[in-house]
Every structure is written in structure tokens, then in C-alpha cells.
Amino acid sequence: MTPETAPPPFAEFLSRWGLTPDGPARRTPGSDLLPVRRQGRAAMLKLARTAEEAAGHRLMVWWAGQGAARVYAHDGPALLMERLDREGTLAGQALGGQDSAATQVLCRAAVAVHGAGQGSWPALPDLHRWFRALGEAAGQGAEFAALWSVAQRCLAEQRDVRPLHGDLHHGNALHSAERGWVLIDPKGLIGDPAFEYANLLCNPTLAHALSPGRLEAQLAVIAQESGLDAARLARWAAAYAGLSAAWHLEDGQPHEAALTLRVAHAANLAPGR
CATH class of the missing domain: 3.90.1200.10 (Aminoglycoside phosphotransferase (APH), C-terminal lobe)
Structure with a gap:
């Protein structure tokens, strides 16, 4: 997958933030997510589809990584955050x-x-x-x-x-x-x-x-x-x-x-x- 062939919701932000897709997209009840790389660093691009998810994005930005995943970029419904280990829960x-x-x-x-x-x-x-x-x-x-x-x-x-x-x-x-x-x-x-x-x-x-x-x-x-x-x-x-x-x-x-x-x-x- 390239930025040009990525699902339409992601394409704008892949181009704007210089991201490379790094895995399959997935959908949750409130958002769309795509693993990406930014300057070689693993990250997650998350697009909110609900007001509730967008509110959560604003809070993540305000926390500035204290006790929470770090945010690399944010614009409206889009949040780019660090990608974390999902092995072991x-x-x-x-x-x-x-x-x-x-x-x-x-x-x-x-x-x-x-x-x-x-x-x-x-x-x-x-x-x-x-x-x-x-x-x-x-x-x-x-x-x-x-x-x-x-x-x-x-x-x-x-x-x-x-x-x-x-x-x-x-x-x-x-x-x-x-x-x-x-x-x-x-x-x-x-x-x-x-x-x-x-x-x-x-x-x-x-x-x-x-x-x-x-x-x-x-x-x-x-x-x-x-x-x-x-x-x-x-x-x-x-x-x-x-x-x-x-x-x-x-x-x-x-x-x-x-x-x-x-x-x-x-x-x-x-x-x-």
C-alpha cells in the first residue's frame, strides 16, 4: 500500500504528514486506524468518526504524553500517535x-x-x-x-x-x-x-x-x-x-x-x- 492507494479517509493525512502505510487498516465503532511510519518511526494514524472520539483526541493532545500515548500530530478528526506493543494485555x-x-x-x-x-x-x-x-x-x-x-x-x-x-x-x-x-x-x-x-x-x-x-x-x-x-x-x-x-x-x-x-x-x- 502506498499513500496513493491507501483508503480515501487516510490519503490526505498520509500526504500532509509524510507517512508511509505499515499494515492493514481497521475500523472500530468510532474510528478508522492505520499503522504507519513517520521518518522510520512506528506510529498509528487514527481518524475519528464520532464527536466522542474527537473529544478523546483533544484530551490526548492536552495530556502531552504524561501517562498516555504520545501524540505526534493532530488536526480535526485526525490523530497521529505512537504505536505501542499489543503483545500481552x-x-x-x-x-x-x-x-x-x-x-x-x-x-x-x-x-x-x-x-x-x-x-x-x-x-x-x-x-x-x-x-x-x-x-x-x-x-x-x-x-x-x-x-x-x-x-x-x-x-x-x-x-x-x-x-x-x-x-x-x-x-x-x-x-x-x-x-x-x-x-x-x-x-x-x-x-x-x-x-x-x-x-x-x-x-x-x-x-x-x-x-x-x-x-x-x-x-x-x-x-x-x-x-x-x-x-x-x-x-x-x-x-x-x-x-x-x-x-x-x-x-x-x-x-x-x-x-x-x-x-x-x-x-x-x-x-x-
Whole structure:
């Protein structure tokens, strides 16, 4: 493949940034990606197809590589970032008996990006907007209504509001030989850092998340690594799991919604909650 024969979405940026295709293109629900080389250096060209992905690009630029993949160029929907090692995953570690070690890695990367950035924040949606889906689901039964109440409390009591990754999970950290594990693919949100860690408790799979004692054990790890109160983390975990269940229902996934509600129930029963 040459810049001239590359898929049309990429051609403009291959030419503008002097890039050479270095592998097959792939498509995700929100973006198109193409491995490339820039002056001999491996990189990834990512083109956002949604406003959410474009917001994540702005956040990656603002982080300037602190706790996250480095950005080499950015223009509108296009982001050129360092290409990282996809061999060995944190999901594999978590499922292979190193759950707490994987959680520690993700927490430390989150702490790094929470302290990153200089100057004014990029324009990003806030948590109130995200939680609308749970508010809309509150009429579908007592469980959703109760979780909406938990979410409203969390939103009203937010602290240390700042830019968040918004999709912190085991698949969104890749390994850099130079810097260790760094984050990719943020959604980009403004909110309480305690929200950031809730997604870890629903991952890397819902079956794993529901393993006996797993939620309590990982809550303790997150509290230690983040310095945040375990009870607040548990409330945010319940609220997030309720939101995730609402999204599953919107996507026509009732089985996944039911499992995620079980995670919310476990978070609500966490000691000190």
C-alpha cells in the first residue's frame, strides 16, 4: 500500500504528514486506524468518526504524553500517535491470576493522566450529560430508580473535578518499552476522579467481575493506589454499573444489563458503603 492507494479517509493525512502505510487498516465503532511510519518511526494514524472520539483526541493532545500515548500530530478528526506493543494485555494478566497487579497498573496510569495537562482544559462533556441514560432508565423498575438516586448523590458531591479518561479498562492500556503501561482511547470527560475507577470493577469481563470477593478486593487496591475513600469509590461503582446496564438495554443486550446490575448490587453491599 502506498499513500496513493491507501483508503480515501487516510490519503490526505498520509500526504500532509509524510507517512508511509505499515499494515492493514481497521475500523472500530468510532474510528478508522492505520499503522504507519513517520521518518522510520512506528506510529498509528487514527481518524475519528464520532464527536466522542474527537473529544478523546483533544484530551490526548492536552495530556502531552504524561501517562498516555504520545501524540505526534493532530488536526480535526485526525490523530497521529505512537504505536505501542499489543503483545500481552492487562486483561490477560487479570484473568490469569494477576488481577490486583493489573488494577495497580491502571490506577497508576490514571493518577498520571489526572495530574497531566497545562493551561485550560479542552472542551469535553461533563458527567451529568453521561448519566442522562440512567435517569431515563429510572422508570424501568425499582433497581434502576435506586441506582439513579445513588448517581444523583455522587454527581451532587463531586470533588476535585478535572478531565478524565472516561473509559479506563484493561483494553485501553498498552505497553511502552520506554515508559511502561500508558493509556489510549479516552472518551474525554470532566468530573470527579472517583468515577474514573468504577469501570475497572466491571472489567475485564462481567463474569470475572462477578467472581466471589473480587469487587471488594479490587476496591481496596483502587483505594490504596488512588488515595480515594473506598466508600465513595463503591458508590461511584454502583452508579456507573447502573449507567452501564442502562446502555446495555439501549443496545438490546438484556443479559449483559442483568449481569451489570449484579455488579451494582455488589458495590452497594461493599463494606462501609
